[in-house]
Amino acid sequence: MKVVVCVKQVPDTKGGVKFNPDGTLDRGAMLTIMNPDDKAGLEAALRLKDQYGAEVTVVTMGLPKAEEVLREAMAMGADKGILVTDRVLGGADTWATSQTIAGAIRNLEYDLIITGRQAIDGDTAQVGPQISEHLGIPVISYAQKIEIEDDHVIVERQYDDRYHVLKAKMPCLITALAELNEPRYMTPGGIFDAYNAEITVWGRDKLVDVEDSNLGLKGSPTQIAKASDKVRKGAGEKVTLDPAASVDYIVDKLKVKHVI
């Protein structure tokens, strides 16, 4: 069984977001991590490796620095890392990104492709389903449990007030929720091996069945009209009172605002 996992290196928004003076994101000043939903997807793949001896290949698209997440994935137990990087791929929206990754995956054999549901920088949740569409395979988004049964996957697919248990024939693409599992840590031996492991680097010429007109900024249907810091309404009053006075204060405000 062969599993391809797509991961993204993202700024760690939990550590706070840093801006350049012109208001753009200062990515250099921010720590980067493997996107949390992707890490859950990787863990799911590694469990298939533990259980069925699946071969796990990790693919990422990004700047050369993104090879860091591939080494992390290999230190956790992935077999192979592929970095898709090329200047012509820069500025891609989700359409162009999914075209690129699908073009890379066409070089590989796979039974299952696992992506995270969404990345914490863009929060779009689009790239996984779009890759599946380009490859012409079924997609199951928002997976909270994955099992294998012969040449089918059985997946619990989360919705707001329910879940569906779905059965799909492989090959299939699954998008993973962070709730899926608790990702394992890298092992010391794994870190050592991953540091020395060879990372496969692919450029534009390795992408199969993708037109230039579908790549990078020029191949992106969506364009940014404006970007800015969020303007918040700002703080109101803040008081420090004893409990009884705090209650008086809240009740007074609720009365003034005609809530009670």
Added chain:
Amino acid sequence: MNIQDYKGVFVFAQQVDNVLSGIALELVGKGKDLAKDLNTEVTAVLVGSDIKGLADELAEYGADKVIVVDDPELKEYRTEPYAHALASVINEFKPEIFLVGATAIGRDLGPRVSARIHTGLTADCTQLDIGDFPINPVPGKEQLHNQLLMTRPAFGGNTIATIACPDFRPQMATVRPGVMQKAPREAGKKANVVEFNPGFTPNDKYVEILKVVKAVSDVADIMDAKILVSGGRGVGSPENFKILEELAEVIGGTVSCSRAVVDAGWKPKDLQVGQTGKTVRPNVYFAIGISGAIQHVAGMEEADIIIAINKDETAPIFDVADYGIVGDLNKIVPALTERLKAELAAK
């Protein structure tokens, strides 16, 4: 693609168990505003099995036209037949704008459809306007008019981006539930109802539904609540949510919570407010023991009145609270409940 051929504002009228989702009516309401700016009509696309009866409700909330795709294959949501339904509607009717709810369904369906028909899709929009692109004239570049300008938060709510899709049609967006307003209902209003079935032939992309497991929950939807009593990790334990439930009961509110509480397993996911939970805009939002991470704030900052109680005076929740009380929630909340009981009994 001849962009001039694409006309009208279409919205996906999401239904689950043959009941229209709130987002369907919100999108009809917003679609109506956009259609007015473009001097065109708003069309609701209703997809399911035995759902034709819902067309009148969409009409009463403002839909000029309803396209009904009714087929037994569409009984429960599945990506492939629903994507086929929407892609076929788009190819047949050529809308200039197509809106989908940013729900667990729409965030799966939208990308699959946009990839199939080759257009852009802007995710989780919180504001939609008709305007010019580029917004300000740029020398040497034609300024296009009547474009859909789609605004959305990114980077966990830290930045706001406005996106356009100038060269492809339809301009597609998913829209966060709870943000747009539905129009007032006009009883008896009718729409032009058109039935359309592109044919559904199962193949390997049609996944099989083995089981539908509904969460056993008698809790009101937090998105409809006028008053939310919301708790965070600071509440301390699942048992201690009792003091929030008592306050909610006295004041006629509903209990909600932050992500930390869901992650800890104290409360179910459908009570979660925030970026990865629900967007709420109640009249009053009590943030109790919630530190106010930006992802949480993104889901509740539109509340009319925010009252925060937290023992940490540096908690970021105080940056968005109208009224912030630095203190011990274990003392303040029960005392507030008793006091409100007395106040309301005296009325």
